[in-house]
Amino acid sequence: MKKYILGLCAALAMAAPVTWASDSFRLENGQLLEKGMTKAEVLDVAGKPKLKDSQGKSRGVGLKKEVWTFYANNTFGTPHIVTVTFEGGSVTKVAAKARTRP
Numbered sequence: 001m002k003k004y005i006l007g008l009c010a011a012l013a014m015a016a017p018v019t020w021a022s023d024s025f026r027l028e029n030g031q032l033l034e035k036g037m038t039k040a041e042v043l044d045v046a047g048k049p050k051l052k053d054s055q056g057k058s059r060g061v062g063l064k065k066e067v068w069t070f071y072a073n074n075t076f077g078t079p080h081i082v083t084v085t086f087e088g089g090s091v092t093k094v095a096a097k098a099r100t101r102p
Contacts, residue, residue: 025082025096028073033084037091042084046070049084064088071099 024034031045049068066086073079078098085093 023094025072025080025094026075028075028077030075033082033091033094035091035094038089039086042068042091046072046082046084 024032026032027046033042033046037045047070049070051069053067053069055065055067064087068084068086070082070084071079072082074096080096080098082094082096084091085095
């Protein structure tokens, strides 16, 4: 029974970072892209994005939404396409998808 409980605890400990990692991405250099960061912080951590897209109102009422796209490796060296969404000047979403190698 004790081994079962220890095994369960170990499994939960390994699964927890996956749950906590939603809306974040750890770069190969160890830096973390995460919700709440400013544009300046993202530029400092990830460098210049490959693509930028703007949506919404730039003037008046409403928040302008910007999506920056990066080609970056994760901490294991796996290439990813990472999109960082900004609303009101800070990150509201970070999404990453592994790229397939040609």
